[in-house]
Amino acid sequence: MPVAKPRPSRAPRTPQQARSRRTRERILEAAVACFEETGYDETTTTQIARRANLAVGSLYGYFRDKRTILLEYLHETVEEIAELVVRELDPEKWRGPDLRPSVRSLVRRVVDAQTIRPGVQRILWERFFKDADFRAVFLRIETRVRRALETLLTTLLADGRVRIAEPTTAAFLIHSAVQWTTVRLTLGDAQVDTDAAMDGVADLVSRFLFESDPKM
Amino acid sequence: MPVAKPRPSRAPRTPQQARSRRTRERILEAAVACFEETGYDETTTTQIARRANLAVGSLYGYFRDKRTILLEYLHETVEEIAELVVRELDPEKWRGPDLRPSVRSLVRRVVDAQTIRPGVQRILWERFFKDADFRAVFLRIETRVRRALETLLTTLLADGRVRIAEPTTAAFLIHSAVQWTTVRLTLGDAQVDTDAAMDGVADLVSRFLFESDPKM
């Protein structure tokens, strides 16, 4: 007989065995697949469990919550993307005479990263607007990316290679422009040619940063 | 009980319709206020009704659905903003020798429009990602704005006043950059100075469009 008052559930068993870790992974995948197909709210924990070939109860041995599952996925995903982008922002890579190709490559990276699981993107962004915890994760990594960008800009500014007034704001603007363009492109409702748009953002950013535009 | 005298035929017709419209309005306001405070899912229809000084049942005489209420609000809001922005994009207004001030003014308009009810913005965007009907409304007006922008750009391009390759893509990019920067600013988690950022977007767009940058 289930006890009436749900007490704060003890921490889910931490997976130490290999099998356990794989089960965790299976749940994560099943959940994401369900969310992608049916939407977050519309997916029941039972559905996730069934898809992971598990009983509902088992699921709760691995994750405290339905929410936690997605949150964890967000963590992983976002962390990965951030890593990718931040690596691309390493000042070492911005030494060449022409920086435009670097910009172009950066944009492409971001789009690629985003493209991994377009279906979940929607869900994740929905959560971003709805749930402060999700927002926090998004923002944490955003901060990291923006800081890396800022650092890069500061370096370039010192070398007189960019014409911005102030790196912090510039970093925000570039991040914001690239992020949203990218999101809109991967969401598929932008109604523009993706490649043209990608080149476009690169131009947008380049022209913002660099004096002349030889390509024109 | 007064006998039914034939009333003069030009009696104010549908006196109820006026009242009805006001009730509708009241519900709309109440709902939006609730959503803003508590979130969409978290707001019950009963709460909305109570706030509108109505019984739950009555609510359903005016709107098919909880969803419909917000959807309708989105319609109104978005329509309004679109009008404002589209007006600003009238080629007539882009005749002056220096177009930078026009860009600046445009950006400011968009931000102003967005700032009206920042609380609902979040809800609306959440819905955008979750519900295709909301997305449709967003996209319909986005299309209008982008078309207006495109028209403007085409005109300017013909006059050789902008250095873009292709108006459609350019319109998308500008819209996207301005929209998201704007959203992030009004959402309040951007962690940058709003004014600096606003000037920044204007620069971003200007440098994208126009050859030289006298300010530098």
Add this chain to the structure above:
Amino acid sequence: MPVAKPRPSRAPRTPQQARSRRTRERILEAAVACFEETGYDETTTTQIARRANLAVGSLYGYFRDKRTILLEYLHETVEEIAELVVRELDPEKWRGPDLRPSVRSLVRRVVDAQTIRPGVQRILWERFFKDADFRAVFLRIETRVRRALETLLTTLLADGRVRIAEPTTAAFLIHSAVQWTTVRLTLGDAQVDTDAAMDGVADLVSRFLFESDPKM
């Protein structure tokens, strides 16, 4: 779609109409009947609702909780019994030359009161030991009865009609002895003749309070 996190439910609508009050009563009765038959934990809210010819949801319009239903019943019951007993303890009624009949009558009252719904008694006592809120209700009225008893004893003591050392303790003892004997008798597992036992407690109390015992 039910919202995930149950928020503190707003207060159940307060019954002001007569029909409403009758529905409340119906639920109360249905619940008690279920509890009596099946036990508290074993009764589901749906069962209660069905028995009250209602939908589950409606039930929650009248009571916040399953627990609350029983708690309310306890309130009513216990209040009633207390009233009855306290009235019996009015010093006015303890003026006669022989107080033994008064004691006897008192005991009978208590038993009678207890006998009203023997089935729920068990549930109520179970709750007494399990749930502090139930205990509180029990104790509140116990205090009232014991105080009334204490007052009576104090009066009688002043008149030299009882041979107790101290009214507070005496009140506790008498209350405790009568209560438990009574409970055991009504619970039906005492394995003694009820009438004999009832006379017995009366004697027990009488002999405790009064000097000689003419009956012997």
Add this chain to the structure above:
Amino acid sequence: MPVAKPRPSRAPRTPQQARSRRTRERILEAAVACFEETGYDETTTTQIARRANLAVGSLYGYFRDKRTILLEYLHETVEEIAELVVRELDPEKWRGPDLRPSVRSLVRRVVDAQTIRPGVQRILWERFFKDADFRAVFLRIETRVRRALETLLTTLLADGRVRIAEPTTAAFLIHSAVQWTTVRLTLGDAQVDTDAAMDGVADLVSRFLFESDPKM
């Protein structure tokens, strides 16, 4: 791997049985400790196991059931107490000229016994009202105590040392009065001085049984 040498046939037989018994004991203790802290329903078998340094599964090798664990504890406890009390009721001990000290000593014994684990008392009584099997155990030993008491009373009655009409009922009354008073005192919500109350019950019983009351 050591080859199986035929071991001397008088090897300490069932060395596991001893270990097994100790494990059983450990579980019992762990369970009771949990119940005491958290309540019966609120304690999970996993918690018990953890506290006993065991896996959940192992638990079921020793006890059929969560219920069985407590039931077994009840058996032991109750049996012990009964033994203590019954011994005290041995007619041999009721030979002295004044029986009041014997009563007093008896009461003290009962209280002492009860005080051993006040926390579980509550749980046990809760079960008493909820579960017929628990009730049965309680009643079985109650019967034994009451019979011992009855025997004693019969003896004393034959000697004209008590003024009761009938030993069975008297035994019930005394048992009931002492038990409940005792329970209420150990439960800690009686709101009276424990020592005074204990003396009180002794008086209550003494006056019920014996003619004069020299103390008065």
Add this chain to the structure above:
DNA sequence: GATGAATGAGTCTTCATTCAT
């Protein structure tokens, strides 16, 4: 048109118990 009581499907989560290793 207004009212608000009634509806009841639908969800998450818990936990005693089993069983493959």
Add this chain to the structure above:
DNA sequence: CATGAATGAAGACTCATTCAT
């Protein structure tokens, strides 16, 4: 015998929507 992951039935409660008055 031990282990602890897996099981899955079961229940309290919510809330959008309806409908009798």
